Amino acid sequence: MPKQAFASRSAPNPAGAYSPALRAGDLLFLSGQIPIDPATGQLVAGDIAIQTRRVMENLGAVLESAGLTFAHVVRTTVFLADMSDFAAFNAVYAGYFSEPHPARATVQVARLPRDAAIEIDAIASYAAV
Numbered sequence: 001m002p003k004q005a006f007a008s009r010s011a012p013n014p015a016g017a018y019s020p021a022l023r024a025g026d027l028l029f030l031s032g033q034i035p036i037d038p039a040t041g042q043l044v045a046g047d048i049a050i051q052t053r054r055v056m057e058n059l060g061a062v063l064e065s066a067g068l069t070f071a072h073v074v075r076t077t078v079f080l081a082d083m084s085d086f087a088a089f090n091a092v093y094a095g096y097f098s099e100p101h102p103a104r105a106t107v108q109v110a111r112l113p114r115d116a117a118i119e120i121d122a123i124a125s126y127a128a129v
Contacts, residue, residue: 011061033120056120077106078093078119
């Protein structure tokens with residue numbers, strides 16, 4: 001099966017030469033999402049909970065464009081500008097997943113695009129549900 005790209009009008013447009021999601025076989029690789037409001041193209045204002053919710057909604061829109069849901073996600077990587085935001089981020093993030101939760105790595109980074117507080121990428125599997 002050739003690679004297949006996915007995008008959603010309910011998620012921000014790519015800011016560079018990449019696809020919001022790319023299917024390769026039974027896996028869907030979702031590019032990192034930052035808290036951009038797709039309606040305005042601007043970074044959402046607010047604390048880490050508000051920014052995390054926007055990131056998750058963006059990821060959800062891209063998943064939906066590929067015919068998947070958060071139940072198909074098997075791995076995420078979370079990039080935080082400040083690890084002291086972990087508990088508040090995790091409280092929002094946890095609401096999007098049920099058991100078994102996807103595997104995850106969470107790291108603090110020096111800087112994210114547009115000086116966002118959070119970025120999340122994901123891998124989903126068409127065979128995961």
